[in-house]
Amino acid sequence: MEKTGQDRLNDPFLNHGTAFTEEQRKQYHLEGMLPPQEQSLESQVREVYLQYQEKSTNLEKRIFLMTIFNTNRVLFFKIFSEHVTEFMPIVYDPTIAETIENYSHLFVNPQNAAFLSIDKPDQMEASLKNAADGRDIKLIVVTDGEEILGIGDWGTQGVDISVGKLMVYTAAAGVDPACVLPVVLDVGTNNEKLLKDDLYLGNKHSRVNGDKYYQFVDQFVQCVEKLFPGLYLHFEDFGRDNADNILKKYREHILTFNDDIQGTGIIVLAGILGALKISGQKLTEQKYVCFGAGTAGTGIVEQVYSEMLQAGLKPEEARQHFYLVDKQGLLFDDTPDLTPAQKPFVRKRSEFANADQLKDLKSVVQAVHPDILVGTSTRSGAFTQDIVTEMAEHTERPIIFPLSNPTQLAEAKAQDLIEWTKGKALVATGIPADPVDYQGVKYEIGQANNALVYPGLGLGALAVNAKVLSDEMISVAAHSLGGIVDSTKPGAAVLPPVEKLNIFSQTVAHAVANQAIKDHLNQNEYDDGKQAVEALRWAPEYKNE
Ligand SMILES: NC(=O)c1ccc[n+]([C@@H]2O[C@H](COP(=O)([O-])OP(=O)(O)OC[C@H]3O[C@@H](n4cnc5c(N)ncnc54)[C@H](O)[C@@H]3O)[C@@H](O)[C@H]2O)c1
Numbered sequence: 001m002e003k004t005g006q007d008r009l010n011d012p013f014l015n016h017g018t019a020f021t022e023e024q025r026k027q028y029h030l031e032g033m034l035p036p037q038e039q040s041l042e043s044q045v046r047e048v049y050l051q052y053q054e055k056s057t058n059l060e061k062r063i064f065l066m067t068i069f070n071t072n073r074v075l076f077f078k079i080f081s082e083h084v085t086e087f088m089p090i091v092y093d094p095t096i097a098e099t100i101e102n103y104s105h106l107f108v109n110p111q112n113a114a115f116l117s118i119d120k121p122d123q124m125e126a127s128l129k130n131a132a133d134g135r136d137i138k139l140i141v142v143t144d145g146e147e148i149l150g151i152g153d154w155g156t157q158g159v160d161i162s163v164g165k166l167m168v169y170t171a172a173a174g175v176d177p178a179c180v181l182p183v184v185l186d187v188g189t190n191n192e193k194l195l196k197d198d199l200y201l202g203n204k205h206s207r208v209n210g211d212k213y214y215q216f217v218d219q220f221v222q223c224v225e226k227l228f229p230g231l232y233l234h235f236e237d238f239g240r241d242n243a244d245n246i247l248k249k250y251r252e253h254i255l256t257f258n259d260d261i262q263g264t265g266i267i268v269l270a271g272i273l274g275a276l277k278i279s280g281q282k283l284t285e286q287k288y289v290c291f292g293a294g295t296a297g298t299g300i301v302e303q304v305y306s307e308m309l310q311a312g313l314k315p316e317e318a319r320q321h322f323y324l325v326d327k328q329g330l331l332f333d334d335t336p337d338l339t340p341a342q343k344p345f346v347r348k349r350s351e352f353a354n355a356d357q358l359k360d361l362k363s364v365v366q367a368v369h370p371d372i373l374v375g376t377s378t379r380s381g382a383f384t385q386d387i388v389t390e391m392a393e394h395t396e397r398p399i400i401f402p403l404s405n406p407t408q409l410a411e412a413k414a415q416d417l418i419e420w421t422k423g424k425a426l427v428a429t430g431i432p433a434d435p436v437d438y439q440g441v442k443y444e445i446g447q448a449n450n451a452l453v454y455p456g457l458g459l460g461a462l463a464v465n466a467k468v469l470s471d472e473m474i475s476v477a478a479h480s481l482g483g484i485v486d487s488t489k490p491g492a493a494v495l496p497p498v499e500k501l502n503i504f505s506q507t508v509a510h511a512v513a514n515q516a517i518k519d520h521l522n523q524n525e526y527d528d529g530k531q532a533v534e535a536l537r538w539a540p541e542y543k544n545e
């Protein structure tokens with residue numbers, strides 16, 4: 001049915017606002033429904049940016065930008081693309097954490113998301129169709145809200161992470177925003193604060209788990225695969241055990257991706273490759289301590305381990321390079337409650353004279369003398385000065401990545417790491433960090449956040465309609481980013497800067513699409529990854545549709 005003028009003004013995918021031309025205003029019966037002056041997209045962008053600058057807090061800025069998102073997607077993505085570095089921490093992490101924590105209190109608009117309740121499984125298909133509203137959905141980000149960033153269980157409020165991750169897909173890689181669907185699986189919450197809150201908008205019961213949970217997830221996977229052929233299904237911020245189980249169950253059968261495990265693995269491997277390019281060292285010579293061996297921590301270890309195998313090490317040799325530290329201390333083969341992802345990388349007590357004392361990070365760093373230390377623990381400030389200086393005493397260029405998000409949970413601040421190690425540390429952080437001036441050198445800090453890689457990865461896989469996301473596609477994504485670093489400049493960052501997000505998202509997408517073609521995983525006619533990606537790429541421009 002032809003949309004009326006009012007429908008168009010209310011549809012963020014079709015609305016041009018004051019940029020509707022004289023002709024369009026006649027065609028769509030919009031005469032008199034807008035002020036007479038016709039604006040260009042550029043002038044709308046200028047006006048919105050002026051309003052944006054008036055907002056005093058990051059939360060207000062985000063709420064304001066979301067009103068633009070809710071009204072006019074082209075305008076939102078045009079302004080986002082022009083201010084990527086400035087808007088990323090507002091639209092995405094860390095400010096998104098505040099909107100997730102306050103979602104029910106701030107609620108004004110469901111933002112075209114699908115809310116799927118475990119209490120109403122029979123409504124699932126209808127809910128997905130309603131939310132898609134006839135759009136050709138190619139990309140879903142789904143969360144169950146259990147482990148949002150490092151802030152824990154936020155139930156239905158976690159839907160904002162699905163919305164936010166999808167915004168970055170479009171801003172960074174040019175995925176068509178009309179082809180995406182954010183989804184939250186509301187299986188309850190164990191967050192007491194939410195359960196006691198009158199205004200909480202999600203299911204007010206504790207989390208359903210076990211068979212009933214996995215049946216619900218499976219119903220969802222079957223349903224979206226049926227409704228949306230050629231779909232790329234991105235899982236985000238699931239709990240530690242569920243994330244791993246779900247990825248293992250589906251990864252060989254459908255085109256699916258877990259951002260916290262695989263996306264983080266890729267970006268951190270790329271950061272390590274960048275750091276080694278700067279230090280001139282070899283990966284196979286590095287000793288690696290993972291602090292916080294959960295979803296992200298073990299996902300990264302798995303990725304770095306695969307790289308060591310590719311570099312020629314045998315599995316048992318490669319495993320010797322890793323030391324996992326979690327709440328129990330260094331993880332040994334007899335440590336209780338090991339997860340399946342931790343088990344391949346545990347150590348033997350007989351390797352250490354003082355094995356029983358290796359219960360905290362400091363004693364492990366003293367015993368192991370690592371070259372690489374990666375934090376995914378949610379333990380704020382865990383990389384203390386004495387731990388870092390101890391590490392720096394035994395390795396020329398310590399690679400230290402405090403990755404826990406949002407800001408207040410990071411294991412260390414970039415500035416401290418540079419100062420404590422007298423400029424020797426090669427640092428990347430999870431959230432954006434300002435450059436550090438130290439003894440006349442400006443140290444640029446790379447952002448090791450999966451946002452630097454998942455958009456290009458998804459666009460590349462979608463462009464060739466890949467059957468699955470293979471290990472090889474993942475590996476080329478990491479290499480394509482690691483190679484971009486300018487290792488000659490003093491103080492160079494280990495990863496490319498966020499301001500070039502659009503450019504290197506294309507680099508990643510081309511590499512991934514070409515790898516899929518090479519391995520015959522493509523399901524369309526393209527034989528050139530770059531061409532396929534360019535054909536799919538969306539740009540924020542008004543079209544007459
Ligand atoms: N930069 C990125 O791209 C990126 C990507 C994913 C996750 N993260 C961050 O990593 C953190 C962890 O996320 P996750 O999804 O892996 O969560 P998770 O719950 O799966 O893992 C956290 C792990 O840390 C362990 N832990 C908790 N407290 C600890 C302590 N005091 N000492 C040692 N270990 C401790 C937990 O037992 C768990 O194994 C979060 O802050 C998240 O924001 C960052």
Ligand SMILES: O=C(O)C[C@H](O)C(=O)O
Nearest residue numbers: 093149150260405449450
């Ligand atoms: O969302 C982010 O900033 C990265 C990551 O997926 C996380 O869970 O912290």
Ligand SMILES: [Mn+2]
Nearest residue numbers: 149236237260
């Ligand atoms: Mn995440």
